[in-house]
Amino acid sequence: MKPANQIMKQVLRYGAVVTVAMMIGGASLGYAQESVSVRATLITGGLPLEDPNAAVWSSAPPAMFPMSPQVHWQNRIQEVTVKDVIVRALHDGNQMAVLLEYADPTQDPDDAAALEFMVGDKKAHFAHGQPMLQVEGGPVNIWFWKNKTDKAVDMSAKGFGTLKPQEHQDVKAKGVYANGTWKIVFSRNLSTAHAEEDVQITPGEFISIAFAVWDGRKDGSGDLVEKGSQKAISSWWYFRADAPPDYSGYMYAAIAAALALGFQFVLIRKLKKGQ
Amino acid sequence: MGALGKPIILMVAMYMFLKFVLPNIPGSAPLPSSLIALYLLLTGSGIVIFETLSKESKDAFWSPIQRFLTGEKMGGLQALRYGVLIFFPLLVGWQTYGSTAVSDMPPTESRTIHPAPPGEYTGLSNPVPKTPENIMQGKGFYAAYCSPCHGGNFDGKGPAARGFIPAPANFADPTTIAMLQESYLFWRIKKGGVGLPIEGAPWKSAMPRWEVELPDEWIWKIIMGEYDGAHQSPRTWE
Numbered sequence: 001m002k003p004a005n006q007i008m009k010q011v012l013r014y015g016a017v018v019t020v021a022m023m024i025g026g027a028s029l030g031y032a033q034e035s036v037s038v039r040a041t042l043i044t045g046g047l048p049l050e051d052p053n054a055a056v057w058s059s060a061p062p063a064m065f066p067m068s069p070q071v072h073w074q075n076r077i078q079e080v081t082v083k084d085v086i087v088r089a090l091h092d093g094n095q096m097a098v099l100l101e102y103a104d105p106t107q108d109p110d111d112a113a114a115l116e117f118m119v120g121d122k123k124a125h126f127a128h129g130q131p132m133l134q135v136e137g138g139p140v141n142i143w144f145w146k147n148k149t150d151k152a153v154d155m156s157a158k159g160f161g162t163l164k165p166q167e168h169q170d171v172k173a174k175g176v177y178a179n180g181t182w183k184i185v186f187s188r189n190l191s192t193a194h195a196e197e198d199v200q201i202t203p204g205e206f207i208s209i210a211f212a213v214w215d216g217r218k219d220g221s222g223d224l225v226e227k228g229s230q231k232a233i234s235s236w237w238y239f240r241a242d243a244p245p246d247y248s249g250y251m252y253a254a255i256a257a258a259l260a261l262g263f264q265f266v267l268i269r270k271l272k273k274g275q
Numbered sequence: 276m277g278a279l280g281k282p283i284i285l286m287v288a289m290y291m292f293l294k295f296v297l298p299n300i301p302g303s304a305p306l307p308s309s310l311i312a313l314y315l316l317l318t319g320s321g322i323v324i325f326e327t328l329s330k331e332s333k334d335a336f337w338s339p340i341q342r343f344l345t346g347e348k349m350g351g352l353q354a355l356r357y358g359v360l361i362f363f364p365l366l367v368g369w370q371t372y373g374s375t376a377v378s379d380m381p382p383t384e385s386r387t388i389h390p391a392p393p394g395e396y397t398g399l400s401n402p403v404p405k406t407p408e409n410i411m412q413g414k415g416f417y418a419a420y421c422s423p424c425h426g427g428n429f430d431g432k433g434p435a436a437r438g439f440i441p442a443p444a445n446f447a448d449p450t451t452i453a454m455l456q457e458s459y460l461f462w463r464i465k466k467g468g469v470g471l472p473i474e475g476a477p478w479k480s481a482m483p484r485w486e487v488e489l490p491d492e493w494i495w496k497i498i499m500g501e502y503d504g505a506h507q508s509p510r511t512w513e
Contacts, residue, residue, distance in 0.1 A: 037381050068438030071423055071469075072481045074488070078423055078435065125469060125478045132469040132477040206381045235440040236479055238381040249376040257368030264360055271345045 037238035038063045038209060040089035040096055040201075047090055047097045050174045052183035055097055056220050060088035065211060067232040069143050072127045073160065077230035081105075081215035085234065093239045093246060097187040097200055102213055107177040110216025110224055112146040117199035117239070118208040119156075126210045126236050128157040128253035138162075141199045147216065156197045168194055188242065204243030208236045279339055282322040289318045323395035386441065387454065387474040396462035403495040413500025416493050421501070424481070429505035439481045460498045460509075465491070474490040 041060045042250060048054030066089065069080045086101040100113055103273045119139045125131075129138030138158030145152050154175030157163040170192050175184040193197040211234040214226040226232070293314055298305040306314075326336035342348065346356050403409050418427065424443040426433040431445030444451045452460060462470070468480025485494060502509060 037384075040369040067434045068481070069399040069423075071435050072483055081439070123478045127481075133466065133471070135477060137478070138506050204377065214280060234438050235481070238379075243377065246377060249372045252375045253368040253372035256371035257364040262365035264363065268344050268346075271341050 005117070019185070027186070037091050037206065038087045038097075040091045040241040041237070042203070042242040042244065043090055043092055045092075047092050049095070049097055049172060049185065049187040049232035052099055052101075052174065052185045053145075053178075058086055059225040060090050060099070062086050062088050063237075065153055065234050065237055067102055067211070067213065070212075070229055070231050070233045071125075072233075073130075073229065075229050077226065080213075080226060081217065082213040082232040085211050087211070089239070089241070091190060091201075091203070092275050093168065093203070093244070095187060095189050096241060097185050097215050098267065100184045102209065103180055103181050104177075104178055104182050106215075107182075107214030108218075110146075110214070110227075111121055111146055111175075111177075111219075112132065112144065112214040112216070113182070114142050114144040114176075114212040115186055116143075116210040116212065118236070119197065120195065121198050124208075124259060126233070128160055128163055129158040136266055136274045139197060141197060143171045143188070144175065145175060145186065147175055147177075148191050150175055154198070166194070166197055168198075170194075170198060201241050202238075203241040206238045206240045210234050210236050235257070279336065282319075282336075284327065285322065286318060290315060293502060370443060384476065384477040385474075387472075388441075388477070390457075390472050390475045392459055392462045396458055396465075398456070399458035399461060401457045401495050403492060403499065405499060409496055410499050410503045413496035413498070414504055415500075416489075416497045417500045417504065420485070420489065421497065429501065441476075441479060443481075446501055446507065449507070452501060452505065452509070454510050456511070457495075457498050457502075457509045460501070461491075461494060462498065464489075464494050 006176055009011065010103060019223050037129075039061055043056065043059065045056075051077055052188070053142065063086070064084050066084055067080065067082050069077045069142045071078070081104060082102045084102070088099040088101075090097050100115065102113070119141050122138070122139045123135050124134075124138045129140035131137040139156050140158075142155040142157060142163065143152050144155055147237075150173070152171040154166045154171040154181065155163055156166055171186060171188045173186045175182060177183075192199040192200070201207065210246075213232045214230075215232070217225050284302040290311065291313045291387075293306055297303055323336075325332075328425075342380045343352075343356060347355060349356055394427040422433050424433045424439065425431055425446060426436070426443075429446040431448075433443065436443045446452050461481070465484070465486040467484035467486075468482040469477050469484055471477035471480060489497075
């Protein structure tokens with residue numbers, strides 16, 4: 001039989017290996033999903049509501065999402081200009097701003113872009129909240145910007161053919177084109193008085209967001225290639241406004257560590273006294 | 276090896292088996308770390324029960340642990356003992372922090388990939404005769420309506436596929452149409468993504484509801500063309 005010292009050495013060695021392996025296994029899961037959401041960074045001071053080129057945008061982590069031509073319903077389109085959008089977001093606790101960015105070789109008057117959100121807890125189809133067999137669907141809240149007016153229209157839909165501007169226009173937008181890239185800032189208050197038609201943004205909570213872009217290029221006969229349902233679209237992704245920092249986790253950790261220390265102390269005392 | 280050696284080897288071997296061997300057995304998959312922890316806990320409990328069956332084995336099992344905790348006759352290992360006594364509360368604190376901290380992860384989503392079809396779409400057989408002409412026609416319809424997403428090579432990698440989550444099905448993959456009946460495909464093509472039950476997350480699917488655009492006969496021909504083009508056969512119950 002080996003002395004107790006050697007045995008304990010083995011215990012610790014193997015224990016450490018197992019613990020480290022579990023930490024690595026658990027930690028690596030944390031990085032796998034980060035590109036599936038837009039994170040609106042909490043800042044103090046002014047939001048760049050009208051300025052797509054403001055320096056403060058660099059403090060928001062960019063998220064990139066792939067785009068597809070809209071083939072889900074008629075009229076379809078087989079090929080679109082925009083293959084990806086890059087999205088950043090900022091908020092200050094009252095207002096939020098989303099910067100949508102996409103590469104486009106030409107600056108056309110007819111470019112347009114939109115953000116789409118699920119409203120409330122209801123699941124809605126990404127295609128204008130169309131009804132599904134077992135899910136009623138909709139409403140979706142669509143923030144639509146077009147270059148010609150350089151303004152946003154705050155819209156609602158509950159399926160194809162139901163898209164219309166809301167009575168209450170709460171969204172602002174501003175777009176600029178430079179160096180082969182469109183940058184559009186959409187902004188709104190985090191919450192509005194019309195929760196049944198407007199997405200409500202609660203810091204810390206994930207909501208569903210999707211994107212659409214119309215490149216304003218024209219074909220040989222002078223007709224717009226991308227218009228109406230013929231556009232680049234994305235699937236549903238997540239959006240979350242950062243919650244204010246919460247330090248309660250450190251307090252719970254300190255309490256737990258103190259309890260564990262106390263447990264050790266009592267256990268060793270009892271053992272020393274002889275069971 | 277003392278009374279503690281074997282249990283330690285057994286625990287480590289169990290962990291290695293669950294983590295590295297089991298996922299590589301054909302038909303298996305990597306185990307979630309919570310399940311591995313549960314299995315290790317069960318193994319540990321079994322060991323403790325076994326080792327404490329008789330008084331002798333119990334003493335042989337516990338006495339080295341007790342000696343380490345109380346620090347009697349420790350010699351050079353005293354520093355290590357203090358290290359463990361400091362490390363353990365810190366580990367507990369760290370774990371607590373990890374489990375109470377607000378997660379940066381989006382909500383997890385479970386989606387049933389092949390939910391059960393409605394009764395009227397089970398057991399239908401393809402009414403279109405399987406002739407070379409019909410297969411060829413089916414492939415033509417496939418090229419026109421399906422290939423933008425599902426790909427000219429039936430691999431789910433069509434030019435329109437990149438933005439869609441879930442990705443369009445890869446028919447060459449043996450876990451898609453090869454394990455389904457023709458009747459199931461008829462349902463999926465006819466009713467599209469919006470026809471999925473709730474567990475299929477219909478709000479995410481870009482699959483069109485082809486019944487509004489294509490006659491049934493074309494759909495049956497497309498099914499034929501798909502199986503032929505992807506070199507798969509429909510599942511049958513014979």
